Amino acid sequence: MDYDLIIVGGGMVGASLAMALANSSKRIAIIEAVSPQAAQQPSYDDRGIALSYGSQRIFEALGLWNALAPFSTAITDIHVSDRGHFGVTRLSAKDEHVPALGQVITAKAMGYVLNQAIAKQNNLELICPASVTKLQQHADHVELQLNDQRTITSQLVVAADGGQSTIRKLLNLGALQHDYQQTAITANISTERAHNNQAFERFTDTGPIALLPMTDNRCSLVWTVKSGHEAELINLPEQDFLAQLQDRFGYRLGKLIQVGERHSYPLRLIQADQPIQHRIVLIGNAAHSLHPIAGQGFNLGLRDVAVLADVLSTSDSDVDLGDARLLSSYKSWRLSDQDSTITATNNLVTLFSNDNPILGHLRGAGLSLTDSFPPLKHWLAKKSMGLNDKQPRLSRGLSL
């Protein structure tokens, strides 16, 4: 066997899994199509990622938080409102007795830290640029053919190759796909007032707007619009774009002063029919791509990583990593968190991307009710911090 484990996709999730298994005796290859330093690297772009408190704890347990912290900005408060309706919900780190509800970091900075760390590990080999063209499952191993004609084998293959996963396609695995007919516009914004570590989620009749606190007192914008409208907004002169955003978002951060480079992402839900196959596991976006409305996509993928690394790190050093019992134990552990996060995200999109006036009143009442009912608010905060389900060792701050 060439490797004990091959990870296909060295994006945020695949690279995190490699680092979670870095101190094991296992030989691990990471196959990545695009160099981490390349401008077109799809995982490590300029989008701001809201890391939950649970994700921060996983990175702490991996010994990576000290390197990530200088690029991160704490979220101490979250303000949720609905444009044109009464009712707000406020979540605060103080009420939840945690130092921060989450942290915001650009995907690019995360990629830099993860790839620097991978380069220092003897048991990790990054094969890049390379992609998989053929896959064969045998009784005791999987064989992958790469685009340079090389053939490599391992006990287990983990597909972390994103929403359009090649491994999922090579396996002919079905996936639920739903096009939201929405597109996210991202950019960095400078504002008149300091964000004071507050994150804002504002629902509007044309889609939700998130402004997340960032370094240098900037905010990271995710503005969801109906697909087809994004090109017009992206091409608007700076002050016209800011005026439209100001009209939708309001003046909670004072005047919006400057906008950086704008990017767009078409949004769809993708959920693989099966996360495991004979000697293969799908994790991160390859298994489930979510709408960014609640900032849960990467956090969910990182919880896949923490559980898979936990299951694979048994005390038996001769263990076969592709053993069907290990993979089904991973699948059953992840089922509830994956299903509930996907359903909650999907319901939020349906409820809050809707201009029905009756739903508008119900949303307002729901936000006020949540704000004034501490147990519900506490449950919501715990869910968004990724602390509601059975916690693997890394999420509890324990090394593997």
Ligand SMILES: Cc1cc2nc3c(=O)[nH]c(=O)nc-3n(C[C@H](O)[C@H](O)[C@H](O)COP(=O)(O)OP(=O)(O)OC[C@H]3O[C@@H](n4cnc5c(N)ncnc54)[C@H](O)[C@@H]3O)c2cc1C
């Ligand atoms: C606008 C926006 C905002 C978001 N905000 C948040 C947020 O605030 N919080 C949050 O938790 N999540 C957020 N997300 C979701 C988050 O970006 C994704 O969940 C995350 O990128 C998934 O990581 P991944 O590694 O699974 O997949 P990807 O990031 O898609 O990475 C896949 C990797 O696999 C490589 N690859 C693909 N095909 C092959 C192949 N055939 N062979 C080899 N390599 C291959 C790619 O080059 C890439 O490096 C947001 C998403 C969007 C679009």
